[in-house]
Amino acid sequence: MKSIEKTDTFARIDTGLDDPATGKVIKQMWREVFAPEEHWLDMYFEKVYHPDDLMILTAGDDDDVIASSLLLQRYTLYFHSTPVPMGYISGAVTRRRYRNRGYMKQLICDAFEKAYDRGDAVVSVIPASRRLFRYYDRLGFSTVFYIDEERYTDVHKFEYTGTYSAVDPSDSHEVYNAVDYMLRQRNNAVLHTYDDFQAILADVTLDGGHTIALRDVDTGLVSAVALAAPSGDRIVVRELLSVSYDARQAALDRVTGLYPSRPVSVMAPPDERHIPMHARGMARIVNARKLLESYATRYPKLSYRIRLYDPILSCNSHIYIIDRGEVVVNDGFSGNIDLDVTPEILLSILCSDTPIGDIFEIPTARPYISMMMD
Numbered sequence: 001m002k003s004i005e006k007t008d009t010f011a012r013i014d015t016g017l018d019d020p021a022t023g024k025v026i027k028q029m030w031r032e033v034f035a036p037e038e039h040w041l042d043m044y045f046e047k048v049y050h051p052d053d054l055m056i057l058t059a060g061d062d063d064d065v066i067a068s069s070l071l072l073q074r075y076t077l078y079f080h081s082t083p084v085p086m087g088y089i090s091g092a093v094t095r096r097r098y099r100n101r102g103y104m105k106q107l108i109c110d111a112f113e114k115a116y117d118r119g120d121a122v123v124s125v126i127p128a129s130r131r132l133f134r135y136y137d138r139l140g141f142s143t144v145f146y147i148d149e150e151r152y153t154d155v156h157k158f159e160y161t162g163t164y165s166a167v168d169p170s171d172s173h174e175v176y177n178a179v180d181y182m183l184r185q186r187n188n189a190v191l192h193t194y195d196d197f198q199a200i201l202a203d204v205t206l207d208g209g210h211t212i213a214l215r216d217v218d219t220g221l222v223s224a225v226a227l228a229a230p231s232g233d234r235i236v237v238r239e240l241l242s243v244s245y246d247a248r249q250a251a252l253d254r255v256t257g258l259y260p261s262r263p264v265s266v267m268a269p270p271d272e273r274h275i276p277m278h279a280r281g282m283a284r285i286v287n288a289r290k291l292l293e294s295y296a297t298r299y300p301k302l303s304y305r306i307r308l309y310d311p312i313l314s315c316n317s318h319i320y321i322i323d324r325g326e327v328v329v330n331d332g333f334s335g336n337i338d339l340d341v342t343p344e345i346l347l348s349i350l351c352s353d354t355p356i357g358d359i360f361e362i363p364t365a366r367p368y369i370s371m372m373m374d
Contacts, residue, residue: 054071072087090126147269150265166254309341
């Protein structure tokens with residue numbers, strides 16, 4: 001039996017999503033709207049898609065027709081070096097004949113509630129176009145994930161002094177453990193499970209690319225991992241992780257060896273140099289208290305008072321007192337407020353450069369999102 005909640009315009013179905021027939025319908029919707037390569041679609045629905053992540057709305061006049069769907073996947077944001085549960089919206093799609101009726105807006109708001117109920121602190125998304133950044137902005141998302149692009153010519157030489165040997169990254173817990181360790185060194189990054197990483201490797205291979213893993217002969221440890229694939233006339237390094245600059249150079253040298261006479265672009269986390277950054281993704285607070293508790297645990301000496309107003313999720317609208325590593329909700333507080341903000345402004349501040357944090361007298365750090373199946 002389906003559990004259906006109907007309105008005049010749509011029906012929300014909460015059960016029966018694990019029916020294989022439903023998965024086939026979602027796959028066909030992706031095929032029609034996104035037009036991906038068929039082999040990629042097969043890989044995704046075999047390795048990544050899970051019915052527990054699926055959320056759908058059916059047409060109000062026909063609850064057998066799925067009008068909108070999305071996946072609310074589970075990830076971990078290593079937020080200020082503290083693990084925080086994070087939802088990730090992917091595959092958000094509305095059939096063409098049902099667009100501009102509010103289906104997707106309702107479905108995303110439903111996703112906020114589902115994320116809150118299952119314990120997520122934030123929900124993230126990588127918009128597929130600049131126009132969609134403005135759409136998600138209206139739902140309280142902040143653009144907090146940025147990326148730098150390092151561009152090298154086809155004659156650039158990557159010099160290094162160490163000795164490195166290749167490691168087969170496929171089905172390798174050693175390589176995955178090295179990737180997980182290096183991601184955590186970034187202080188503010190999205191983490192991946194072992195199964196996520198195996199799907200990422202498959203994605204790179206399907207795109208005609210390679211995953212390069214190098215072992216430092218002196219230490220015996222995996223010291224660099226690079227994911228590279230052709231894109232037009234260039235080679236794009238989608239992810240480059242290393243324990244040292246020397247290992248990084250060695251990995252890039254291997255990339256140019258695989259693709260000689262091709263320019264290389266490296267996608268990298270933005271540093272605090274004053275150069276243009278490219279917007280990569282967005283995030284939205286769905287459980288302010290949970291997020292602030294992780295933040296307070298990381299900075300036990302911080303004393304701060306925040307009044308938050310959330311026009312969509314009223315459960316977030318409170319006064320939060322951060323003191324000695326704990327967070328207390330006290331809506332009757334009558335003292336000085338340090339920040340009086342909406343969720344998008346609060347997250348933008350917490351995920352900004354150090355100079356911005358200095359202005360507000362709180363620790364800040366830019367987060368980084370990579371290796372997503374977008």
